[in-house]
Amino acid sequence: MSIILDKVNYTYSAGTAYEIQALKNINLKMEDGQFIGIIGHTGSGKSTLIQHLNGLMKATSGTIYYNGEDIYAEDYDLRQLRSKVGLVFQYPEHQLFETTIFDDVCYGPKNQGLTKEEAGLRAFEALKSVGLKEELYYQSPFDLSGGQKRRVAIAGVLAMRPEVLILDEPTAGLDPKGRDEILNLVSAMHKERKITIVLVSHSMEDVAQYVERIIVMNHGEMIFDDAPHEVFKHYKELEKIGLAAPQVTYLMHELSENGLPVDVNATTVSEAKDEILKALGRKVC
Amino acid sequence: MLKDITLGQYYPADSILHKLDPRVKLFGTMIYIISLFSFRGIPAFVLATIFLISIIRISKVPFSYMVKGLKSIVVLMIITGIFNLFLTQGEVLVQIWVFKITYEGIKNAVLMVVRLIYLIIGTSLMTLTTTPNQLTDGLEKALMPLEKIKLPVHEIAMMMSIALRFIPILVEETDKIMKAQMARGADFESGNIIKKAKAMIPLLVPLFVSAFRRANDLAMAMEARCYHGGHGRTKMKPLAYGVADRKAYVVLVVYFVLMLVLRFVWVRFVG
Ligand SMILES: Nc1ncnc2c1ncn2[C@@H]1O[C@H](COP(=O)(O)OP(=O)(O)OP(=O)(O)O)[C@@H](O)[C@H]1O
Ligand SMILES: [Mg+2]
Numbered sequence: 331m332s333i334i335l336d337k338v339n340y341t342y343s344a345g346t347a348y349e350i351q352a353l354k355n356i357n358l359k360m361e362d363g364q365f366i367g368i369i370g371h372t373g374s375g376k377s378t379l380i381q382h383l384n385g386l387m388k389a390t391s392g393t394i395y396y397n398g399e400d401i402y403a404e405d406y407d408l409r410q411l412r413s414k415v416g417l418v419f420q421y422p423e424h425q426l427f428e429t430t431i432f433d434d435v436c437y438g439p440k441n442q443g444l445t446k447e448e449a450g451l452r453a454f455e456a457l458k459s460v461g462l463k464e465e466l467y468y469q470s471p472f473d474l475s476g477g478q479k480r481r482v483a484i485a486g487v488l489a490m491r492p493e494v495l496i497l498d499e500p501t502a503g504l505d506p507k508g509r510d511e512i513l514n515l516v517s518a519m520h521k522e523r524k525i526t527i528v529l530v531s532h533s534m535e536d537v538a539q540y541v542e543r544i545i546v547m548n549h550g551e552m553i554f555d556d557a558p559h560e561v562f563k564h565y566k567e568l569e570k571i572g573l574a575a576p577q578v579t580y581l582m583h584e585l586s587e588n589g590l591p592v593d594v595n596a597t598t599v600s601e602a603k604d605e606i607l608k609a610l611g612r613k614v615c
Numbered sequence: 616m617l618k619d620i621t622l623g624q625y626y627p628a629d630s631i632l633h634k635l636d637p638r639v640k641l642f643g644t645m646i647y648i649i650s651l652f653s654f655r656g657i658p659a660f661v662l663a664t665i666f667l668i669s670i671i672r673i674s675k676v677p678f679s680y681m682v683k684g685l686k687s688i689v690v691l692m693i694i695t696g697i698f699n700l701f702l703t704q705g706e707v708l709v710q711i712w713v714f715k716i717t718y719e720g721i722k723n724a725v726l727m728v729v730r731l732i733y734l735i736i737g738t739s740l741m742t743l744t745t746t747p748n749q750l751t752d753g754l755e756k757a758l759m760p761l762e763k764i765k766l767p768v769h770e771i772a773m774m775m776s777i778a779l780r781f782i783p784i785l786v787e788e789t790d791k792i793m794k795a796q797m798a799r800g801a802d803f804e805s806g807n808i809i810k811k812a813k814a815m816i817p818l819l820v821p822l823f824v825s826a827f828r829r830a831n832d833l834a835m836a837m838e839a840r841c842y843h844g845g846h847g848r849t850k851m852k853p854l855a856y857g858v859a860d861r862k863a864y865v866v867l868v869v870y871f872v873l874m875l876v877l878r879f880v881w882v883r884f885v886g
Contacts, residue, residue, distance in 0.1 A: 381794065413800055424792065424795075425817075490799065
């Protein structure tokens with residue numbers, strides 16, 4: 331069970347004056363149950379890449395396999411694929427359309443062919459898991475705040491019970507609290523349901539403490555694909571392409587250069603705290 | 616999906632035609648259209664062809680781009696051709712049942728189709744070499760004298776440029792929303808008309824919401840920058856005629872006079 335990309339290329343407006351090659355020879359394997367972060371500067375091809383994963387965009391060349399099946403095969407059911415690979419777009423709140431929040435979340439399950447009751451059940455469950463207050467369920471989605479709208483939109487995809495959940499910058503435009511809530515939600519989903527999660531972001535800080543694997547994109551190319559602390563070792567290269575390692579990485583490197591024997595691979599604040607205390611010879615509390 | 620729409624299909628290139636003042640190009644297109652629909656006889660036709668070919672050459676726009684514009688009117692061309700072929704009275708060449716093909720019919724059909732092709736190529740040459748913004752700028756300046764009769768020229772031009780600016784934005788937005796709903800299992804293609812119309816709701820509602828939101832934002836942004844209509848407003852890059860523009864006007868006038876002379880001579884001596 332996995333998604334495999336084999337030499338995938340994609341060119342926008344091919345054959346015109348505005349030709350842009352947005353993906354260049356991407357080879358990738360996403361295993362089941364992984365929590366993957368895709369990071370890259372604006373315009374590096376992140377959104378383009380993930381829209382290939384559920385067949386919304388067709389690669390100019392190359393093949394994609396979902397669970398061993400070629401998704402570009404003649405008889406492959408792309409709608410089936412889309413219900414297994416759930417994709418939450420950038421600013422997903424712009425896709426809401428129903429009169430009530432509940433109906434909007436039911437839209438996906440209904441398209442999957444479920445009955446009204448089943449769809450309602452799924453919607454209820456999904457709204458609950460994104461932490462929206464019950465008294466809001468039958469209100470218009472257009473009256474919610476930005477962060478709440480986003481939760482509803484995420485619930486709309488969750489209600490389809492995807493095997494893989496892809497989120498394109500789910501925290502864009504949210505305040506720190508809203509950001510943490512969404513990220514914690516996603517992380518909890520990964521732990522509880524054991525589904526594969528792909529999180530797109532352009533902030534290392536955001537993903538560092540959640541994901542187990544980071545894919546770094548630059549100008550349509552995949553330049554790193556490794557565990558977070560391995561990727562952060564290249565923090566100088568990351569800076570060159572307009573990204574930065576988490577601040578903790580810088581701190582640890584500086585401490586170790588100045589003679590404090592700490593492990594530079596710590597990526598989160600709490601790991602760093604433990605490391606520093608250990609190096610200072612105090613008990614870890 | 617929607618990227619095939621070629622409205623405002625500007626083709627960036629470095630040619631004399633691209634650099635001309637939009638007013639010259641507007642005037643030229645007008646002259647060219649008038650000449651197309653008033654010419655008579657082979658010599659005038661040849662002249663119009665030479666004129667068109669040289670403009671195409673000068674523009675540095677690949678010919679395939681102009682052909683693209685033609686595709687959209689193939690049906691219109693066929694209908695025009697057929698009507699002219701069968702419905703023109705004159706010397707009967709072939710008769711099938713009640714349908715008569717006349718010598719004049721063939722002549723008219725060919726002429727009309729050629730005119731249509733030339734018309735489309737000519738006008739798309741203008742839109743291919745002029746950005747929509749330049750075009751509205753040109754139009755605004757050219758229509759300025761009409762302010763005297765209280766026509767809100769500036770406001771009309773502003774509305775036009777905003778509308779033009781919004782086309783690609785809304786196309787992109789439609790594409791995005793369509794994809795987002797497809798990711799939720801929407802199916803825009805299959806089913807009967809009623810089902811298809813119903814499937815449009817999840818697309819149209821967000822699209823309208825977003826159009827209103829954008830309109831609101833833009834109005835607010837204009838307000839914040841103290842926009843108050845055209846009165847006393849100056850331009851950052853005012854349109855001014857250069858040497859090339861004057862030369863172009865001369866070429867256009869010469870072309871038009873030649874066409875008129877050819878028409879006159881043809882009517883007088885050939886009939
Ligand atoms: N619809 C489109 N038509 C033409 N070019 C496009 C289109 N969408 C994206 N591009 C181009 O493809 C490249 C990759 O875009 P993409 O949206 O995948 O970037 P991204 O990494 O998601 O950026 P961001 O962080 O801003 O969302 C960019 O250079 C962009 O200009
Ligand atoms: Mg993006």
